[in-house]
Amino acid sequence: MTGLIILAVYVAIFVGSFIVTKFLVHKTRRDFTSLKTVTFGDESAVSPNRVASVVSILTLFLIWGSFTGSKLLPSFLHAPGPTTGEAELTYTLEAEDGRRDDATIAILIHKHGEEVTEPAIEPGDGFAKNDVMTMASGRTTTIIFDKNDEITRKMGAKVVAVDGKPIAPGQTVEIDAGTVSLSDKGAIQFAPPLGLQMDPIWLPAPESVVSRFVEILKSGYRGSTLLEHLGYSLFRVVVGFVCGAIVGIPLGYAMGLSNWFRGWFDPIVEFMRPVPPLALIPLVIIWAGIGETGKIILLFLAALWIMAIAARSGVSGVRITKIHAAYSLGATKPQIMRHVIVPNSLPDIFTGARVAMGVCWGTVVAAELVAAEKGAGMMIMVASKFQLTDIVIMGIILIGLIGFGIDILMRMAEKWLVPWKGRA
Amino acid sequence: MAGLSIQNISMRFDLPNGSSVQALKNVSLDLAPGELLSVLGPSGCGKTTLLNIAAGFLAPTEGTLTLNGHPVTGPDAERGMVFQQGALFEWMNVRDNVSFGPRMRGQKEADYGKEVDHLLDIVGLRDFKEKAIYELSGGMQQRVALARCLANHPDVILMDEPLGALDALTREKMQSLVLKLWKETGKTIILITHSVEEALLLGERLLVMAPRPGRIHKEYRLPFADLGVGKDLREVKKHPDFAVKREEILAMIWNMEEEIMGRTEAAQ
Numbered sequence: 182m183t184g185l186i187i188l189a190v191y192v193a194i195f196v197g198s199f200i201v202t203k204f205l206v207h208k209t210r211r212d213f214t215s216l217k218t219v220t221f222g223d224e225s226a227v228s229p230n231r232v233a234s235v236v237s238i239l240t241l242f243l244i245w246g247s248f249t250g251s252k253l254l255p256s257f258l259h260a261p262g263p264t265t266g267e268a269e270l271t272y273t274l275e276a277e278d279g280r281r282d283d284a285t286i287a288i289l290i291h292k293h294g295e296e297v298t299e300p301a302i303e304p305g306d307g308f309a310k311n312d313v314m315t316m317a318s319g320r321t322t323t324i325i326f327d328k329n330d331e332i333t334r335k336m337g338a339k340v341v342a343v344d345g346k347p348i349a350p351g352q353t354v355e356i357d358a359g360t361v362s363l364s365d366k367g368a369i370q371f372a373p374p375l376g377l378q379m380d381p382i383w384l385p386a387p388e389s390v391v392s393r394f395v396e397i398l399k400s401g402y403r404g405s406t407l408l409e410h411l412g413y414s415l416f417r418v419v420v421g422f423v424c425g426a427i428v429g430i431p432l433g434y435a436m437g438l439s440n441w442f443r444g445w446f447d448p449i450v451e452f453m454r455p456v457p458p459l460a461l462i463p464l465v466i467i468w469a470g471i472g473e474t475g476k477i478i479l480l481f482l483a484a485l486w487i488m489a490i491a492a493r494s495g496v497s498g499v500r501i502t503k504i505h506a507a508y509s510l511g512a513t514k515p516q517i518m519r520h521v522i523v524p525n526s527l528p529d530i531f532t533g534a535r536v537a538m539g540v541c542w543g544t545v546v547a548a549e550l551v552a553a554e555k556g557a558g559m560m561i562m563v564a565s566k567f568q569l570t571d572i573v574i575m576g577i578i579l580i581g582l583i584g585f586g587i588d589i590l591m592r593m594a595e596k597w598l599v600p601w602k603g604r605a
Numbered sequence: 606m607a608g609l610s611i612q613n614i615s616m617r618f619d620l621p622n623g624s625s626v627q628a629l630k631n632v633s634l635d636l637a638p639g640e641l642l643s644v645l646g647p648s649g650c651g652k653t654t655l656l657n658i659a660a661g662f663l664a665p666t667e668g669t670l671t672l673n674g675h676p677v678t679g680p681d682a683e684r685g686m687v688f689q690q691g692a693l694f695e696w697m698n699v700r701d702n703v704s705f706g707p708r709m710r711g712q713k714e715a716d717y718g719k720e721v722d723h724l725l726d727i728v729g730l731r732d733f734k735e736k737a738i739y740e741l742s743g744g745m746q747q748r749v750a751l752a753r754c755l756a757n758h759p760d761v762i763l764m765d766e767p768l769g770a771l772d773a774l775t776r777e778k779m780q781s782l783v784l785k786l787w788k789e790t791g792k793t794i795i796l797i798t799h800s801v802e803e804a805l806l807l808g809e810r811l812l813v814m815a816p817r818p819g820r821i822h823k824e825y826r827l828p829f830a831d832l833g834v835g836k837d838l839r840e841v842k843k844h845p846d847f848a849v850k851r852e853e854i855l856a857m858i859w860n861m862e863e864e865i866m867g868r869t870e871a872a873q
């Protein structure tokens with residue numbers, strides 16, 4: 182239900198901001214694209230609209246804040262939250278002999294995590310006495326109403342109506358204060374209206390993620406600082422990737438240059454290529470345990486095949502005319518290797534390296550989810566066991582940002598080191 | 606014996622399906638030092654195969670090949686190649702491409718620097734020395750390829766449709782450049798082309814090849830290359846003999862193509 186509302190809000194903002202931008206923001210720049218009469222289907226006329234990107238990100242945070250009751254948003258932007266404050270319900274108790282008596286239950290619904298004291302009330306008259314209790318908003322509570330009653334359920338009393346509406350065990354009725362149902366044993370279960378906001382256990386507000394981030398940045402988590410956690414993950418990726426590249430690139434070259442190597446390793450590489458590195462985690466844990474060695478072996482294997490295949494295709498992709506030209510210019514085999522084959526394979530190797538780094542980053546997080554003492558994945562896995570959703574979300578955001586950062590760095594290195602890529 | 610000598614060369618390619626292609630049959634040819642030979646023929650008549658054999662990339666199934674008296678057994682710096690395109694090294698700038706040969710021989714900047722700069726001047730790329738290959742136009746890239754070949758001092762220059770990928774205007778300028786380089790350096794040159802005009806303009810000798818099996822069909826000795834050195838090539842094309850020869854060769858190639866078409870149709 183809430184999900185559908187969120188989707189509707191999202192689509193509305195998508196369409197609304199499109200219409201607003203379309204009519205309010207006039208293109209003043211007259212470039213070549215604005216002079217085109219045909220743009221639909223012309224791929225070159227499509228470039229990301231930066232306004233859309235900004236609105237898109239703001240929308241995500243807006244929806245996140247709105248449906249979590251974030252303090253960063255003015256309250257009129259909040260989705261209706263779970264009911265808080267005082268609620269009251271009246272129950273009608275029937276004794277075995279058919280006598281009936283009403284009593285009220287005063288309920289103080291407080292915010293999650295807040296401390297409140299039970300107000301005092303008059304017990305009232307009759308054999309059913311008034312009750313008072315407190316509960317956290319957004320939860321369901323079981324009311325043991327007959328602790329103070331003169332005739333209890335053990336003595337054969339049972340609730341027959343709530344706020345005047347008849348009810349029997351197993352049934353549910355809607356009253357002003359919320360939803361009431363009667364358990365099989367005859368206890369009252371009360372759920373005040375939830376509203377549309379998310380429970381912090383499902384999705385904490387942005388500011389609590391931020392404050393959790395600051396807290397963990399200052400005092401660490403599970404005995405390691407945040408930088409240590411992330412640093413360990415990155416360290417494993419870098420070491421695993423470098424080992425994979427050191428073995429994989431020469432292997433790929435050998436496969437691209439020698440029939441015997443190609444024949445020998447082709448079946449292995451072609452078999453290992455479609456095996457997702459995640460599937461190797463159990464085996465690696467059996468072999469090497471959950472320590473650093475196991476993780477690095479796993480990442481080594483993840484990077485190895487990708488780099489070998491990239492280097493192989495870099496070598497086989499060299500135009501024969503380049504090799505012929507080099508021979509005709511008097512180059513020897515080692516010179517052709519060093520001055521033609523290796524540089525010619527660099528663009529392919531860089532493409533492979535970008536893929537491998539992405540795969541390694543994903544694999545390390547997954548491996549840490551399974552078992553680790555430190556690391557980004559371990560952090561969110563442990564946090565999820567304690568339902569610390571804010572840490573989980575913080576971890577996911579950090580993992581995404583780091584993965585994105587790795588890719589940007591690789592792209593910059595590529596531009597700098599192989600500027601001829603894609604332009605030969 | 607000086608010069609390039611090709612004696613009774615035959616080349617047969619055995620195909621994986623068991624059949625074979627006779628790409629060349631009994632081709633013989635003698636080239637004196639400094640001669641400029643253009644080779645013309647319908648596609649598939651074995652021109653590239655002939656050039657690859659001369660370069661040493663392929664060993665002929667029959668026949669012998671000698672340069673200045675010693676047999677050709679593989680590629681060597683004495684026989685330079687200029688390809689149609691894509692043979693430059695994109696990871697080096699223009700100057701490093703041109704100096705590739707000398708550098709591979711272990712020469713230092715002091716040894717080759719002056720000459721490389723001079724060659725770049727000749728081909729008109731003085732201001733593009735430091736540019737990357739992919740920043741150059743097609744015509745400029747071919748000029749780099751020519752300079753790279755010349756910097757290596759080959760005895761013979763083998764060109765496989767070197768101007769084939771260029772537009773008409775650039776092509777005319779490059780034809781003049783080839784003639785100029787030929788005259789100035791006195792190199793032996795074999796130039797393959799599929800343009801009859803180019804073959805006439807640039808060939809001191811002209812070889813017309815016929816397909817299936819690839820063989821020499823007819824040979825001409827022509828005055829146009831000498832006439833064209835340092836001149837406007839459009840003037841040379843106005844030479845009365847030029848049009849006559851062009852029509853004659855066009856008709857010859859046209860007939861060959863007809864024959865191929867007829868034969869394939871008959872085979873079907």
Ligand SMILES: Nc1ncnc2c1ncn2[C@@H]1O[C@H](COP(=O)(O)OP(=O)(O)O)[C@@H](O)[C@H]1O
Nearest residue numbers: 618626627628647648649650651652653654655
């Ligand atoms: N490596 C090869 N394997 C099989 N057949 C080849 C090979 N190279 C060339 N041929 C065949 O030899 C003939 C001559 O080819 P080629 O020398 O490229 O002709 P041209 O350059 O005149 O167009 C063609 O029929 C071609 O299919």
Ligand SMILES: [Mg+2]
Nearest residue numbers: 652653654765
């Ligand atoms: Mg050819």
